[in-house]
Amino acid sequence: MIWHHLCVRKIMGLPFAVVMESIQLHEYLRAKTAGEVMSTNIVTVQEDAPIDEAIRLMLERAIKRLPVVDSEGKYKGMVSRDSLLRAGFAST
Numbered sequence: 130m131i132w133h134h135l136c137v138r139k140i141m142g143l144p145f146a147v148v149m150e151s152i153q154l155h156e157y158l159r160a161k162t163a164g165e166v167m168s169t170n171i172v173t174v175q176e177d178a179p180i181d182e183a184i185r186l187m188l189e190r191a192i193k194r195l196p197v198v199d200s201e202g203k204y205k206g207m208v209s210r211d212s213l214l215r216a217g218f219a220s221t
């Protein structure tokens with residue numbers, strides 16, 4: 130279980146109080162739904178936008194992932210920092 134491993138690593142590296150706060154946060158979040166914690170002010174980029182625009186948006190908004198939508202606003206995919214790096218290195 131990911132949470133168990135996270136707690137073990139925190140116990141090894143952080144004071145017990147921090148671990149307890151993390152566990153309390155976890156318990157609080159377990160009572161929530163995805164809809165209650167989701168972001169609703171989503172920044173997107175059009176699928177035909179130049180990649181420079183996607184990079185600019187990601188830098189200006191300090192986001193790691195940028196949803197790509199079509200002209201009707203339908204989700205088509207995701208641009209991530211990782212995908213940008215892979216594409217950049219693949220072209221060299």
